[in-house]
Amino acid sequence: MKKRSFLALVVAVLFIIPVSGYGVEYKQLFEPIANGGVNWTTGIIQAKGMGAPPERYYGKPNARPMAIRAAKLDAMRNLLEVTKGVRVNSTTTVENYAVSNDVIITKVYGLVKGAQVVDTQYMSDGTVEVTMQMSIYGAFAQVVLPQDIKKLEPIKTHTPTPPPVKKPDTKPADKKSVDTKPVDTKPDDTGMESLSEVYTGLVVDARGLNARPAMSPKIVDETGKEVYGSAYVSREFAVQQGMSGYAKELTAAQKNQRVTDKPLTVKGISTKGSGRSNIVISNADADKLKSASENLSFMKKCKVMIVVD
Numbered sequence: 001m002k003k004r005s006f007l008a009l010v011v012a013v014l015f016i017i018p019v020s021g022y023g024v025e026y027k028q029l030f031e032p033i034a035n036g037g038v039n040w041t042t043g044i045i046q047a048k049g050m051g052a053p054p055e056r057y058y059g060k061p062n063a064r065p066m067a068i069r070a071a072k073l074d075a076m077r078n079l080l081e082v083t084k085g086v087r088v089n090s091t092t093t094v095e096n097y098a099v100s101n102d103v104i105i106t107k108v109y110g111l112v113k114g115a116q117v118v119d120t121q122y123m124s125d126g127t128v129e130v131t132m133q134m135s136i137y138g139a140f141a142q143v144v145l146p147q148d149i150k151k152l153e154p155i156k157t158h159t160p161t162p163p164p165v166k167k168p169d170t171k172p173a174d175k176k177s178v179d180t181k182p183v184d185t186k187p188d189d190t191g192m193e194s195l196s197e198v199y200t201g202l203v204v205d206a207r208g209l210n211a212r213p214a215m216s217p218k219i220v221d222e223t224g225k226e227v228y229g230s231a232y233v234s235r236e237f238a239v240q241q242g243m244s245g246y247a248k249e250l251t252a253a254q255k256n257q258r259v260t261d262k263p264l265t266v267k268g269i270s271t272k273g274s275g276r277s278n279i280v281i282s283n284a285d286a287d288k289l290k291s292a293s294e295n296l297s298f299m300k301k302c303k304v305m306i307v308v309d
Helices: 002-016 063-084 094-099 102-113 139-144 235-241 250-254 283-290 294-300
Strands: 030-033 036-039 044-051 116-122 128-135 201-205 226-228 245-247 263-272 278-281 304-307
Touching: 036 063, 044 063, 063 094, 063 102, 063 116, 063 128, 094 102, 102 139, 139 235, 201 250, 201 294, 226 283, 245 250, 250 263, 250 304, 263 283
Parallel strands: 201 263, 201 304, 245 304
Antiparallel strands: 030 036, 036 044, 044 128, 116 128, 263 278
16 A cells, blocks of 8 residues: 555656756747737737727627727737838838838738737726737748748759779789888878768857847858848748747757757857848858858758847
8 A cells, every 4th residue: 555655656746847858948039019019939920909899888788899899900000010110131121111112011901900819808897908910921921021032943962972992903913013012001082072061950149239030130251241141041931930030048049940950059249230130150150151062951941040139
């Protein structure tokens, strides 16, 4: 009986103690904008709205439906304002982008009208608060991402091959022709190309730089030369998951499925652009990234994470 009680206690303790590596929750990057904001970690734009029925309908059966309708309209107005404040790149917001293109704001408004209601709160005074959200990926990204981001052709990678091995001479050797000089046992690397480091993704640590997230960020070297940006990505990947993911913690970025299992981690040294969304890295780190053509493949698929405060 005592053995059973002890076993039950052990099982209970195992369920209570968290297992290392499981259930780890990292901080998410949320940027407040107007009456809502953008969660850059999850890729969600969110806004709230309040609504109340006209006074003459207080206490009547259709009061609540009218309050809900008013709250939804208010939430949609606020959500539209939030989307206008989303940074497309380091110099442009959706609102700036739409000034020169009326079609964009019309399409964005259409997407806002189709946003999802994720929470409804009923207040004691009869008012209603509604929370609506939409994704920055998919249809929204297709509308606002610059058109110079195009679908790329498959990237050809080059794997160095060793030189052909010379077959040994099977004919009997003449005793006079036998070379008695010591044999050089060093490997002959003639024709061999140095094998460059190949990574599965890129993690840019931009903490401490006051960097800001954007839908189309750039990574440049110290000379200003672009090492990652719209020219390196294929549009379908940028639309589906964004040109980069964002995190507030380095470990969260390095363990993100977007870049695992062997990401290259580099430290940002400054930002560029008025929006502070373009990150400058050292020339040495840029060279690491450009050292193998295989690395172009993960950049094409937007396997990049940026860590900001």
